[in-house]
Amino acid sequence: MEGLGKMDRRSFILGMAALGTTLSGCSSDPSAFRVRLLKNSIPSQLPNEFRRQLKQDIKLDFKPANQLQDLFNDLQAWKQKPSRNQTSSPGLPFISQSSEPIPDLITMGDYWLSTAIRQNLIQPLDPKAWQLWAQLPDRWKKIVTRDNQVWGAPYRWGATVIAYRTDIFRDRNLQPPQDWADLWREDLRGRIALLDQPRETIGLTLKKLGQSYNTADLNKIPNLEPELVALNRQARAYSSSTALQSLILDDVWVAVTWSTDFLQAVNRNPTIAAIFPKSGSALFTDLWVRPAPVSSKAPIADWINFCWQPDIAPQLSLISQAASPMLSTLDANTFPEKLRQNPLLVPQPEVLARSEFLEPIPDATIEQYRSLWAKIRGSA
Known part of the structure; x- marks a missing residue:
């Protein structure tokens, strides 16, 4: 399943209270x-x-x-x-x-x-x-x-979460996002950064449709492709490393990101907030x-x-x-x-219960993801 999962979870702002340097210089001691x-x-x-x-x-x-x-x-x-x-x-x-x-x-x-x-x-x-x-x-x-x-x-x-700019939503009198379905809202068209990960983006669409992130046969979900086409129209950018940064820099109003990245950044960027989607997320x-x-x-x-x-x-x-x-x-x-x-x-126990780890998937399913991803990303 290489190329379809979380290859990189980068922190834009590193915490000072977590271990970031070598604890002791005892590399020459074989008993350490x-x-x-x-x-x-x-x-x-x-x-x-x-x-x-x-x-x-x-x-x-x-x-x-x-x-x-x-x-x-x-x-x-x-x-x-x-x-x-x-x-x-x-x-x-x-x-x-x-x-x-x-x-x-x-x-x-x-x-x-x-x-x-x-x-x-x-x-x-x-x-x-x-x-x-x-x-x-x-x-x-x-x-x-x-x-x-x-x-x-x-x-x-950690989990995949939806981050947003509280000041922008407040100033424009917009309802903050609560679940994946909000990414399809007309008032957010062209204002969203999505993860450049097939299993994440196709997965959240499956979740919006009431399906599992680990669906084995994508061809059995008839509404999946049109929903992805609509979501692609909503997106301003896809990135697995700069989606949150785009949010901080005002390039987008909403960003799908990983909770670990968000929590490292929020202390120095008080205008951003994030929600754990109500229908559950990827863990x-x-x-x-x-x-x-x-x-x-x-x-x-x-x-x-x-x-x-x-x-x-x-x-x-x-x-x-x-x-x-x-x-x-x-x-x-x-x-x-x-x-x-x-x-x-x-998170609320019921929300965590509805969330899923991205499990290994068969080669045939991997190929479905790759084919669908290429088709959607190549569409206008």
Whole structure:
């Protein structure tokens, strides 16, 4: 399903309270617990708090990357590299024992999971070692389980949302958007930025029609093509990287974007707001996965459990601007007010229930998406 999902979730404004730099300079210590993660995806104070809770004295090496794509590229490169306990390969003289060891855990988006498994880039994890696995909601268990093996531990999630300019809607006395159907409103024609992603844009149209994002046969939805033609007329631009920026710069009034991008930008751009569509949306989740070549006694299970703890999950959600999957299992009345009142991090249960992860789809369906996308984008 390459080319059809979320290839890039960029932040225009980076939070200062999330981990954005290397925690410790201990890359030469073979016993260190090494984690490579998406920049700003965990609060900067959490690794030190984790170290305080451990019963053993261990050095931590947490290093961020700017993009999920960078981390996936690293996984592919590490597949060709000896693990930290191996010597350099005679067939690969450019790899030396002094090169940086492969980490114990790495962040990966759920979009890449099937590809990573197929290419043998990651290894299964053992959920029996996770005390809180039983509390993880079933839909997050399902997204990381293949053939009765668990390949990742979800620690944060986000959704596709509709952002809009509050000042423009107020000054023109326009009704703010509430659901996907509002993108077809005549008063918004030519004022909308859409994601340049077939599964996102065709998917939201399916949702508007009361269908699933994971519809297996697009040809069985007779109204889909005319609805997409109408939506294409509404759009001023398609972009997976600058839709939100176009909104901030007054190029459009409405932008379909990802909640993580929006929440990073809103603090410095108070004229923008966003809604979680009432009919449900597309979900994505970031996972802890274990690179295939790694074999170590690092406290992997301890770290995963730590991220899911009831007192840690709200902190992670509020500061990293992406919700922990454990939030829905906790009493929202115990959350900080800023978190409790954020509908993108704590959406209404019924809205979240109507939302879906973008699941792997058959090759025949991928071809339907590509053909329909090319036809719609090529139409006037």
